Amino acid sequence: MINTTILKKGLQLLGVLVLLSMIGLTACHKTDDDQSGDLKISFSPKYGSEDFVTLKSFPYAGTRAIKWSKFDFYVTGIRLVSASGSLDVSDVGMIDFTSTDVNNRLINLRDIPAGDYTGIEFNVGVGTDLNKKQPKDYSSSNPLSSTSHYWEAWNSYIFSKMEGVFDSLGTGTFDLGFAIHTGTDECLQRVSIAKNIKISNGASSEMGLDLDIKNVYAPGGSFFDLKSSPLNHNPTNIEVLKLFSSRLAAAIQLKN
Amino acid sequence: MLVMIAGCDYDPSLDTKEDLLLIHYQPVSLATPSLPTYPAMEIPSDNPLTQAGVALGRKLFYDPILSGDSTQSCSSCHHLNQSFTDGLATSKGIDGLSGRRSAMSLIDAGFQRAGLFWDGRVSTLEAQALLPVEDVLEMHFNWPDAIQRLQRHKDYPTDFRKAFGITTIDSITKYLAARAISQFERTMVSSGKSKYDLALTPGSGVFFTESELRGFDMYFDKSGGRLPDAECFHCHNAPLMASTDFFNNGIQQVSSLDDFKDKGRGAISGATAENGMFRAPSLRNIVLTAPYMHDGRFKTLEEVIDHYDSGGFLAENKNPFIRKLKLTPGQKQDIIAFLHTLTDSSFVQNPDLRSPF
Numbered sequence: 001m002i003n004t005t006i007l008k009k010g011l012q013l014l015g016v017l018v019l020l021s022m023i024g025l026t027a028c029h030k031t032d033d034d035q036s037g038d039l040k041i042s043f044s045p046k047y048g049s050e051d052f053v054t055l056k057s058f059p060y061a062g063t064r065a066i067k068w069s070k071f072d073f074y075v076t077g078i079r080l081v082s083a084s085g086s087l088d089v090s091d092v093g094m095i096d097f098t099s100t101d102v103n104n105r106l107i108n109l110r111d112i113p114a115g116d117y118t119g120i121e122f123n124v125g126v127g128t129d130l131n132k133k134q135p136k137d138y139s140s141s142n143p144l145s146s147t148s149h150y151w152e153a154w155n156s157y158i159f160s161k162m163e164g165v166f167d168s169l170g171t172g173t174f175d176l177g178f179a180i181h182t183g184t185d186e187c188l189q190r191v192s193i194a195k196n197i198k199i200s201n202g203a204s205s206e207m208g209l210d211l212d213i214k215n216v217y218a219p220g221g222s223f224f225d226l227k228s229s230p231l232n233h234n235p236t237n238i239e240v241l242k243l244f245s246s247r248l249a250a251a252i253q254l255k256n
Numbered sequence: 257m258l259v260m261i262a263g264c265d266y267d268p269s270l271d272t273k274e275d276l277l278l279i280h281y282q283p284v285s286l287a288t289p290s291l292p293t294y295p296a297m298e299i300p301s302d303n304p305l306t307q308a309g310v311a312l313g314r315k316l317f318y319d320p321i322l323s324g325d326s327t328q329s330c331s332s333c334h335h336l337n338q339s340f341t342d343g344l345a346t347s348k349g350i351d352g353l354s355g356r357r358s359a360m361s362l363i364d365a366g367f368q369r370a371g372l373f374w375d376g377r378v379s380t381l382e383a384q385a386l387l388p389v390e391d392v393l394e395m396h397f398n399w400p401d402a403i404q405r406l407q408r409h410k411d412y413p414t415d416f417r418k419a420f421g422i423t424t425i426d427s428i429t430k431y432l433a434a435r436a437i438s439q440f441e442r443t444m445v446s447s448g449k450s451k452y453d454l455a456l457t458p459g460s461g462v463f464f465t466e467s468e469l470r471g472f473d474m475y476f477d478k479s480g481g482r483l484p485d486a487e488c489f490h491c492h493n494a495p496l497m498a499s500t501d502f503f504n505n506g507i508q509q510v511s512s513l514d515d516f517k518d519k520g521r522g523a524i525s526g527a528t529a530e531n532g533m534f535r536a537p538s539l540r541n542i543v544l545t546a547p548y549m550h551d552g553r554f555k556t557l558e559e560v561i562d563h564y565d566s567g568g569f570l571a572e573n574k575n576p577f578i579r580k581l582k583l584t585p586g587q588k589q590d591i592i593a594f595l596h597t598l599t600d601s602s603f604v605q606n607p608d609l610r611s612p613f
Binding site for chain 1: 369490530
């Protein structure tokens with residue numbers, strides 16, 4: 001009888017010790033492996049040395065002027081590069097410079113493993129695998145759910161939309177609407193930015209990028225002829241779309 | 257007379273603290289409405305579809321009890337046989353006053369992922385359903401009195417108990433009423449049996465006529481340059497034939513963006529650049545929803561097509577695809593023929609969407 005009692009107490013003690021050791025192991029595991037922080041990537045639009053504002057008039061090709069009413073593009077395939085390898089994140093962003101919500105110029109990557117990274121890569125456009133899907137495949141919180149950014153006719157997302165009005169005669173009247181919509185796999189562009197990024201546990205890091213729209217429409221001072229070709233919005237104009245896709249990607253630079 | 261009518265359904269002496277626990281509450285879930293080509297309908301976690309919830313919402317939608325003089329219900333401006341529009345340029349409220357805008361079709365309202373109303377001022381059906389009751393140009397009532405009517409009604413306390421499991425009559429709120437109406441509205445889904453849908457379904461045996469096919473090609477710019485691009489799909493994209501964006505489609509002549517009589521989206525966002533912009537509504541059942549535009553200015557589809565063919569009035573925020581199209585009369589008729597294929601007769605004849613009274 002006594003032995004049984006001792007045995008029971010012994011087993012109870014053993015159980016408590018096992019439980020305590022498990023808690024201790026779990027805590028150690030969390031401390032070692034679950035350190036993470038956030039990374040906020042912000043895009044700032046410019047037109048040369050001026051800040052970009054929706055429907056603000058900017059000089060264009062001598063005496064002419066231009067205003068943008070829409071300027072947006074998808075960012076997908078984000079990869080953080082480090083000396084020990086790379087980390088792909090599934091976040092998809094729709095950067096919209098003409099939205100009244102400044103949060104639409106940000107991509108907030110959450111729970112990135114803490115560590116030192118040496119750069120970032122991403123697609124301007126919808127990556128090839130994602131471009132095989134359609135808006136109906138996503139919930140409304142996902143930027144890829146936008147039917148306004150999908151070409152039914154060409155089974156592709158619209159990677160970017162740039163729209164506005166143009167003073168084509170230099171008279172002060174914005175007489176010509178223009179639109180450039182890029183899309184299809186041929187227009188996909190990859191951007192690589194080298195920058196040391198430190199992600200610390202529980203902290204939010206920031207990375208600022210500039211996009212000079214003047215470099216999209218007039219790289220090196222050579223202005224695209226909007227008067228002759230105001231509407232380029234389907235793959236029948238693929239060369240123009242590819243041109244603007246590559247310019248758009250090249251116009252993204254690390255913020256000074 | 258109104259008092260006498262009201263006397264039939266209301267019991268002013270009723271104790272609103274009375275509990276409803278003796279009434280059986282066992283909600284039966286309904287499947288989320290869906291179509292193969294549609295995005296998933298998102299149902300708020302606090303308002304799942306139930307049989308009793310949809311049934312209550314249907315009654316409230318058709319019952320004039322929520323209007324100031326008990327003469328108008330939601331259905332007064334949203335007639336099923338007109339795809340839940342009312343045939344007026346601008347709808348009239350109980351006082352005979354016209355509102356600013358045309359009643360929008362409610363077809364596929366549950367799939368709308370941008371803001372609701374022409375200007376997108378609310379983001380959910382639940383929030384939308386609260387507004388017409390107190391709008392002086394619509395039902396011109398107030399929710400406290402409307403709720404009192406519901407609480408003292410001979411049937412509604414039981415209906416709310418069955419729909420939401422409330423335990424006392426005074427638990428009936430405007431928010432529960434709005435949830436019920438929203439549940440019913442989420443059942444207003446295309447049948448998937450319009451000629452357009454069937455013609456795109458392999459093996460259906462339904463085909464476009466040559467004229468409809470030409471219209472389809474121009475609508476979606478699928479002719480490869482053989483026919484003009486009518487630019488329709490930019491704002492009315494498949495499958496909903498609508499858009500999540502707002503547009504100035506050039507119907508209003510203004511000298512500056514500040515001069516729009518109805519600023520539309522700009523009045524909500526505060527952004528001058530969005531003045532004169534409105535939602536692009538669904539074109540499903542468009543033949544049934546005349547007159548057209550947010551102010552009902554066009555009586556016929558012919559007028560609509562003529563407007564888009566003209567390129568509209570210049571404005572800095574006019575959508576660039578609103579441009580001179582140079583369509584021939586025959587091409588205009590082809591586009592209209594295609595728009596007729598979007599008519600969903602099964603939807604407007606759906607007995608589950610009719611008045612329960």
